[in-house]
Amino acid sequence: MQNIEVNTQTIAIAALVVGAVIVYVAAHYFLVTRPRRRRIAGEEAELAARELAIIVEDVRLTAGGIVAAVLLVVTILYSFVTYEAATTVFQQIASGVSLIAGCIVWGLGVALGRRRTYRVLRSEHRQPM
Structure with missing residues (x-):
């Protein structure tokens, strides 16, 4: 098994990757998930008016x-x-x-x-x- 040397550069790269993942998840939520939920809510309201x-x-x-x-x-x-x-x-x-x-x-x-x-x-x- 190899010993992995942890230095400030490795920590900085790991922090950058974690930050990029957090930014991606937040952007996906605000750009994709929230508009989809609004659209679905509008469709459900329209369907409820025609409900038998x-x-x-x-x-x-x-x-x-x-x-x-x-x-x-x-x-x-x-x-x-x-x-x-x-x-x-x-x-x-x-x-x-x-x-x-x-x-x-x-x-x-x-x-x-x-x-x-x-x-x-x-x-x-x-x-x-």
């Missing part, structure tokens, strides 16, 4: 999704405990593989174990024709 209905989405976990979430937490805790208790590299690898496999299997179970319900409500502020 409001759609309300309700997402809940099913019983299978709850079981998968509990098993996901148990698998993660078990994998960490077995990793810390491992005495060989192969046991650590096995613990890591079980962590990855458990996260994939039970994570998919949580993601797919949801029930979505949609309700459509009549908009109140629309004037009759």
Whole structure:
């Protein structure tokens, strides 16, 4: 490993790079993000005037999704405990593989174990024709 010599020139270059990044982020915010937000707000106000209905989405976990979430937490805790208790590299690898496999299997179970319900409500502020 090489020793990196830090001198005032290196610090000045690092400060210049950090300053340039801060200026870029600020310029991007003021030149791109704020006008886009104003434009979107105007479009939303225009669309609200023509609104016919409001759609309300309700997402809940099913019983299978709850079981998968509990098993996901148990698998993660078990994998960490077995990793810390491992005495060989192969046991650590096995613990890591079980962590990855458990996260994939039970994570998919949580993601797919949801029930979505949609309700459509009549908009109140629309004037009759």
